[in-house]
Amino acid sequence: MSDIATQDFDRRNRDWYIDKLVQLVVFFGGISAIVFIIGIFVFITKEGFGFILNTMDPVEFFTSPYWEPSDEDAPEYGILALIAGTASVTGLALIVAIPFSLGAAIFVGEFATGKTRELLKILVELLAAIPSVVWGFIGLTIMNPIIIDLFDVPVGLTVLNAGIILGLMTAPIMTSIAEDALKAVPDRYREAAEAMGATRWQVIFKVVLPAAKNGLLGAVLLGVGRGFGETMAVLLATGHSVNIPDSVFDSVRALTATIAAELGETAVGSDHYQALFTIGIFLFVITFVINLTADLVVRGVRKG
Amino acid sequence: MFRETALNVRDKKVQGLFRLLFLTMTLLLILPVLVILGMLIYKGGPVLSIDFLFTAPTDGMTAGGVFPALLGTVWLVGVALLVSVPIGIAAAIYLSEYASDNWFTRIINLAIINLAGVPSIVHALFGVGAFVVFFGFGTSILAASLTLAIMTLPVVIVSTRESLMAVPQAFREACWSMGATRWQTIRRVVLPNSVSGILTGVILEVSRTTGETAPIMFTGAVFFTPFLPQGVFDQTMALSLHLFVVATQVPGVPDELPYGVALVLIGMVLLMNSISIAFRMYLRGRKKW
Numbered sequence: 001m002s003d004i005a006t007q008d009f010d011r012r013n014r015d016w017y018i019d020k021l022v023q024l025v026v027f028f029g030g031i032s033a034i035v036f037i038i039g040i041f042v043f044i045t046k047e048g049f050g051f052i053l054n055t056m057d058p059v060e061f062f063t064s065p066y067w068e069p070s071d072e073d074a075p076e077y078g079i080l081a082l083i084a085g086t087a088s089v090t091g092l093a094l095i096v097a098i099p100f101s102l103g104a105a106i107f108v109g110e111f112a113t114g115k116t117r118e119l120l121k122i123l124v125e126l127l128a129a130i131p132s133v134v135w136g137f138i139g140l141t142i143m144n145p146i147i148i149d150l151f152d153v154p155v156g157l158t159v160l161n162a163g164i165i166l167g168l169m170t171a172p173i174m175t176s177i178a179e180d181a182l183k184a185v186p187d188r189y190r191e192a193a194e195a196m197g198a199t200r201w202q203v204i205f206k207v208v209l210p211a212a213k214n215g216l217l218g219a220v221l222l223g224v225g226r227g228f229g230e231t232m233a234v235l236l237a238t239g240h241s242v243n244i245p246d247s248v249f250d251s252v253r254a255l256t257a258t259i260a261a262e263l264g265e266t267a268v269g270s271d272h273y274q275a276l277f278t279i280g281i282f283l284f285v286i287t288f289v290i291n292l293t294a295d296l297v298v299r300g301v302r303k304g
Numbered sequence: 305m306f307r308e309t310a311l312n313v314r315d316k317k318v319q320g321l322f323r324l325l326f327l328t329m330t331l332l333l334i335l336p337v338l339v340i341l342g343m344l345i346y347k348g349g350p351v352l353s354i355d356f357l358f359t360a361p362t363d364g365m366t367a368g369g370v371f372p373a374l375l376g377t378v379w380l381v382g383v384a385l386l387v388s389v390p391i392g393i394a395a396a397i398y399l400s401e402y403a404s405d406n407w408f409t410r411i412i413n414l415a416i417i418n419l420a421g422v423p424s425i426v427h428a429l430f431g432v433g434a435f436v437v438f439f440g441f442g443t444s445i446l447a448a449s450l451t452l453a454i455m456t457l458p459v460v461i462v463s464t465r466e467s468l469m470a471v472p473q474a475f476r477e478a479c480w481s482m483g484a485t486r487w488q489t490i491r492r493v494v495l496p497n498s499v500s501g502i503l504t505g506v507i508l509e510v511s512r513t514t515g516e517t518a519p520i521m522f523t524g525a526v527f528f529t530p531f532l533p534q535g536v537f538d539q540t541m542a543l544s545l546h547l548f549v550v551a552t553q554v555p556g557v558p559d560e561l562p563y564g565v566a567l568v569l570i571g572m573v574l575l576m577n578s579i580s581i582a583f584r585m586y587l588r589g590r591k592k593w
Contacts, residue, residue, distance in 0.1 A: 019485040026402060029394025033415035033461065036454050040422060043433035103329025111323050120330060122581055126386045127337050129577045130570060131515025132424075137551050137566050138340055154317045171333050199315040201322040222421070229423025231518040232548065256518075263428070263522050268437060278431040284422060293419040295414055 041284060048277030053269050055252045056278065067242045067258070069272040070265075079282070084244045085159075085252030089234060090227035092163025092248060097171040097223060102216065104171070104177035109266025110204050121176075130171035132232040139165040139237030153249050157239035160248040165237045166227050174223040181298075182208060214297050221294035225287050231256040257277050344566055351564030365528060365554045372532055376445075376540030377572075379533050380520060381513045383449035384456065389506055391453075392460025396502075399461070400468035401490055420458035424518040427455045432524040446536040450549055452513050459509045467501025468494060496532025504584045511576035515569065517544040527553060543569050 056077065064078025108113045108120045143165060144156035151160075185208050209216070231254075239251025240261065259276045266273040355369060362368035395412075403409040414504030441447040473493050479489040497503075525542040527549045533540040547569055551562040 015485050015488065019487040022487040022490075023402060026394045026398040029391050029396075030398030030403060030412055032391050032395055033412055033419050033457065036457065037415045037418050037422075039434065040426065040430040040454075043438065044426065044429045047429070047433040047437075072467065075459060094504075100329050100333045103326045104333045107323075107326035107330045111326060118585075120334075123334050125581065126574055126577055127334065129515070129573055130337075131517070131546050131573055132546060133515070133517040134566050134570050137547055137562065138344070141562070142340060142343055147518055168333075168337060199317045199319050202315070204322075225421045229421070229426070231423060231425040236548070236552065256423055259425045259429065260518055260521060263432070277429055277433070280426045284426050287421050287423055287426075288418055291418050292414070295417055 007045055018063075021180070041281075044277050044280045044284060045178050048274050048281050050269075051271060051274030051278050052281075055274070061278075065242075065244055067253075069262070069275055075271065077271075079255065079279060080254045081242045081244050082253055082258055085238060085242075086228060086234075086254040086256070088159045088245050088248075088252060089162045089166055089238060089254060090224065092159055093166035093170055093227045094220070094224065096164055096167025097174055098220060101174035101219075101223070103176055104175045105182060105216075105219075106204060108175070109179045109182035110200070110208065121179075124172045127168075128176065130169070132169065132230060133236075135165050135233040136236030138165050139233060143237065151249065154171040155156050155239060155249075155251060157237060158249050159238070159245050161239075162234050162237035162252075163248065163253075165233050166230055169230065170223045171225075171228045173226060174219050177219035177222055178216050181212045181219055185211045218294045218298035221290055221297065225294070227288040228290065229256060229283060229287050231260050235260050244261060255283055341570070344563055344570065347560055348563030348565075348567035351560050352567060356564060357568065360530075361528070364556070365550060366557050366561070370543060370546060370568055371542045372529070373541040373546035373565075374568070375532055376525065377514055379536075379540055380443050380449050380452060380524070380542055381510055383515050383536055384452040385506070385510065387450060388453035388457050388460055388509065392457050392509075393464050393502065395457075395461045396464035396468055397490060400465050401486065401494065416458045416461055419454070420462075422455075424455065424516060425431055427451055428519045428522055430454075431519060436523055441537070442548040443522065443526070443539055444524050444537045445533055445540055446524070448520040448537070448540075450544075451519045452516060452524050455514050455516065455519055456509050459512055460505055463505025463508060464498075464502045467498040467505065470501065500583065500587050504580050504587070507519045507576055507580040507583065511573045511580065514576065515544055515573045517542075517548055521545060543572070 061077055061079060062083075063080055064076060065081040065084075066076040067082060068076040096140045104120075104124070105267050108124070119234055120277055139159065139161050143161045146159055147153065147156035147158065189207050189211055190203050193207045194200075198206065234254040235257035238254060238257065240253050240257060241251040243250055245252050259279055262272070263276050266276065357369060357374060358371050359369035360371050361373075395416075398411065399409065404414070410447070428451065431447055435441045435447035435450050436443055439447075441450075475493050475497065476489050479493045480486075484492070520542055524539060525545045526539045527541075527545070529539055529541055531538070547562060547565045550557050550565055
């Protein structure tokens with residue numbers, strides 16, 4: 001005990017060094033997401049860069065509806081029809097998904113109680129887990145004949161099919177994010193309104209929904225991002241023909257599906273290969289912007 | 305005490321109406337999917353058998369089972385977990401135990417959200433550009449699993465971070481005041497109290513990884529190979545890609561075969577998810593604080 005007075009208070013023993021080492025290790029873990037997101041951008045840009053510099057005519061790329069990369073004499077790289085395909089399918093999916101998932105979120109979050117609520121939440125979570133290739137398979141084998149019979153059309157692999165499939169697919173995800181947004185509204189808001197004599201639906205419409213507005217918008221935006229980037233389901237259910245759709249009964253082809261269908265047939269480094277990576281860069285940038293916006297929108301509500 | 309006024313009565317009716325409306329919307333969201341799943345089971349059920357799981361496809365993939373694809377999926381998921389779980393847990397420990405609420409942490413969170421939001425096919429492009437071509441792994445289990453690992457990393461990070469943050473701050477403070485270092489506190493107090501929550505997240509990641517198709521299409525999974533994978537530099541078949549292949553790429557496949565494959569895939573994914581959910585509920589019931 002006597003040596004306490006002489007002992008200096010340097011705590012750099014073995015435990016201290018281990019502690020610092022661990023701190024360093026977990027810090028690298030912490031920045032891994034940043035490293036990977038930058039890595040993704042760097043590597044897809046590296047592969048697509050040659051095309052952007054040498055072959056691509058930016059105006060033609062975004063405004064030409066002709067995507068014929070395997071034409072040996074005069075390959076055409078226009079992604080307008082592909083953008084139209086992705087946009088039409090995503091748009092229809094949102095029309096299907098937004099009302100139902102917001103409605104379901106309100107029911108699960110505000111009306112349902114106890115066991116019912118637990119059960120519904122579990123069901124929604126399980127629905128969200130169904131793999132996209134299974135959804136595509138459902139579109140191909142189950143929705144396709146239903147659409148042909150119901151609307152008396154020759155082909156059932158259309159904007160309608162893919163839109164419904166994508167809608168069913170994104171709805172559970174939007175439901176759980178929207179429900180989180182409703183849950184984030186403090187209970188005292190509801191209690192205050194109820195104390196003033198408001199009925200439950202008045203509380204929901206006049207208090208909860210306005211307060212959760214940004215969170216709900218964030219949920220919708222994340223749904224848009226999901227729809228935009230979905231690959232296998234859209235590949236199987238759209239019919240995969242390059243086309244600017246006139247109606248929901250037209251077959252289309254999506255940006256993501258084009259990459260999935262064609263990357264396997266291209267030689268590494270060829271124009272076609274690089275063009276597909278350029279589409280990838282485009283997709284990356286779009287989804288990045290969507291996610292960033294969603295984050296900013298949701299952040300807004302936290303500060304307010 | 306209070307007489308119900310006409311207004312109260314109307315309010316109640318409106319409320320009942322809205323309740324019904326939202327209930328209908330919820331059911332409309334869930335029921336079609338349950339019907340579809342029922343159809344899958346009805347059509348694919350007869351195909352399923354122990355033999356189907358443990359034999360290889362025969363006759364140009366128009367008959368036989370799914371064993372090589374099943375085994376390939378186990379390989380891909382296993383190697384992906386080996387990579388993503390340690391990184392994900394380290395990241396979650398950093399975010400929960402070390403990071404302060406500043407711009408840098410916000411950038412990390414933004415990166416995690418974006419990593420989860422990048423389309424799966426873009427992850428596939430990254431996998432091709434980075435692992436297959438640049439690092440020279442070729443199309444192999446290693447390249448595919450690394451791609452999957454990076455893609456599903458946010459699942460591990462987010463769920464682990466949540467279970468770490470659920471450990472009460474008082475536990476840490478008690479430990480620090482006994483003179484323990486940060487790492488000793490994490491190792492002896494925080495991790496033991498959250499290990500089951502972390503496991504729940506890992507099971508969830510297994511489920512996500514099992515179903516992914518696009519990221520492995522060009523990085524390591526192939527339509528067909530007569531060989532079972534022997535190591536991480538081999539190519540392999542995978543269940544999700546196998547469904548795509550038998551549903552679209554192979555002529556003369558009997559109608560019910562793809563349904564069988566779809567059922568095996570969906571069964572694996574939903575089983576994993578159910579385990580994860582059941583585990584979570586069990587933990588919630590058992591929590592001491």
